[in-house]
Amino acid sequence: MRVAEIKDKAIGPGEREQPVPGLGQALIRVRAAGVNGADPVQVAGFYPPPAEAGVPDDIPGMELAGELVESRAPVPRFEPGARVMAIVAGAAQAEYAVIDERQLMPVPDALDWSQAGGFPEVFATAYDALVGQGNLRSGHRLLVNGAGGGVGTAAVQLGRVLGADVTASVRNEANRAAIEDLGAHRALAPDEAYEHGPFDVVLELVGAPNLVPSVKALGAWGTIVVIGVSAGQEGTLDLRRLMTKRGTVRASTLRYRAPEEKAILARELETSVLPLVADGRLRVPIHAEFPLTEVTAAYERFTAGGHVGKILLRCD
Ligand SMILES: NC(=O)c1ccc[n+]([C@@H]2O[C@H](COP(=O)([O-])OP(=O)(O)OC[C@H]3O[C@@H](n4cnc5c(N)ncnc54)[C@H](OP(=O)(O)O)[C@@H]3O)[C@@H](O)[C@H]2O)c1
Structure with missing residues (x-):
């Protein structure tokens, strides 16, 4: 074969x-x-x-x-x-x-x-991350970092049908309209996307460089779910800020x-x-x-x- x-x-x-x-x-x-x-x-x-x-x-x-x-x-x-x-x-x-x-x-x-x-791979990953680990609920604010790829496009759609307010961070400007068409309430450049918090769930598909701004934009009892680290796997975690948010950082592979x-x-x-x-x-x-x-x-x-x-x- x-x-x-x-x-x-x-x-x-x-x-x-x-x-x-x-x-x-x-x-x-x-x-x-x-x-x-x-x-x-x-x-x-x-x-x-x-x-x-x-x-x-x-x-x-x-x-x-x-x-x-x-x-x-x-x-x-x-x-x-x-x-x-x-x-x-x-x-x-x-x-x-x-x-x-x-x-x-x-x-x-x-x-x-x-x-x-x-x-299978992208919807299983996105569903497990948002629902199984992030506990995403209707009315939550969701940030998807790196929303233009396979897992991101699945996560944006799942977040929308679950009733979340979906912010998509997409670095390539030409792709943002397509991500909004899939259901994101707004698809923005990464630094602009953080302005739409505080977020209950941050789905991290890009990696460690986002750790500091994501903790900063996290809401009370919020969860960061790390799934992809293509931009880096080691970063700074502001534990004091995470404590004040009562926040959680989770990570997983399928x-x-x-x-x-x-x-x-x-x-x-x-x-x-x-x-x-x-x-x-x-x-x-x-x-x-x-x-x-x-x-x-x-x-x-x-x-x-x-x-x-x-x-x-x-x-x-
Ligand atoms: N943990 C698990 O079980 C699991 C399962 C599936 C996937 N993953 C991982 O999750 C990540 C996403 O998977 P995928 O299938 O969606 O990959 P993909 O289709 O290649 O999408 C990756 C997305 O991230 C963006 N991106 C990459 N590097 C970036 C950076 N430095 N800054 C901003 N945006 C960046 C890309 O933007 P551009 O299009 O502009 O490059 C693209 O939209 C990958 O790292 C993959 O290995 C993990």
């Missing part, structure tokens, strides 16, 4: 044997797989998949959509041919992938293959969670998020699609930045 392959810290097309599902796993004919922030980091030799996941560390890819070929779950939830999607620990950027069956979600009719391939935790998150998405996708209230904006054979160009486009929405690899 064709795959995206990491060789000598570079990404390119490759060929591999088709994987065989073990007990409890499903074999998926992948139609589309999203490119995410972790993928170029894995290519550079960092952030490998967890060893216990049993996926090769030289085939990247953390989300996919495709048809179920075979399920070896004790009580299969899907018939062969069913349209499914999932977050995976790795190796999604291939024509076939195996995955813990419990992590599969059904693809709503409203999503085509590219939209489905770009849904990739290293146990399959059971990922399965629970998939069930939460099925009940709370997929109905909103099915009725068109949540969208998966696509910036560009590339065939798997052009994976190098897809990664170059992703790392160039400046895009709104997802970059997809088509594996059909």
Whole structure:
């Protein structure tokens, strides 16, 4: 089968044997797989998949959509041919992938293959960060730092449907109108965005340089949820100010969670998020699609930045 392959810290097309599902796993004919922030980091030799996941560390890819070929779950939830999607620990950027069956979600009719391939990682991350960790509620003020990317566009939409007042920090001026179109009450330059606090929840997708201004703009009992650190992982935390706000700083990754935790998150998405996708209230904006054979160009486009929405690899 064709795959995206990491060789000598570079990404390119490759060929591999088709994987065989073990007990409890499903074999998926992948139609589309999203490119995410972790993928170029894995290519550079960092952030490998967890060893216990049993996926090769030289085939990247953390989300996919495709048809179920075979399920070896004790009580299969899907018939062969069913349209499914999932977050995976790795190796999604291939024509076939195996995955813990419990992590599969059904693809709503409203999503085509590219939209489905770009849904799981960013919506699971954004939902878990806002609801699971940030405890975002209707009427809260939410700041999304780095709102133009995949996770940011998911978070802006989820914040809006949850009834929050959503401020989006987007450094690229040309992209701000698109983020407001997705549901942000205002999309602004990073320094202007801080003027719209105090915030109950700050979703941090950029990193450590925002720590000082975010604590300053935090409301009483507010929470900063750190998900991305591409602009830096070490910064200054003003503990006195954090104390006076009764504030919380949380941080998390999805990739290293146990399959059971990922399965629970998939069930939460099925009940709370997929109905909103099915009725068109949540969208998966696509910036560009590339065939798997052009994976190098897809990664170059992703790392160039400046895009709104997802970059997809088509594996059909
Ligand atoms: N912890 C987890 O489980 C988890 C899961 C998924 C993703 N992540 C991380 O979360 C981050 C966002 O993911 P993504 O998929 O949304 O990535 P993405 O599509 O590349 O989006 C990143 C966004 O951050 C902006 N940005 C990057 N560096 C910036 C800087 N120095 N100052 C201001 N804005 C900056 C980008 O703006 P431009 O477009 O202008 O470059 C872009 O809008 C990544 O770091 C990713 O690795 C973590």
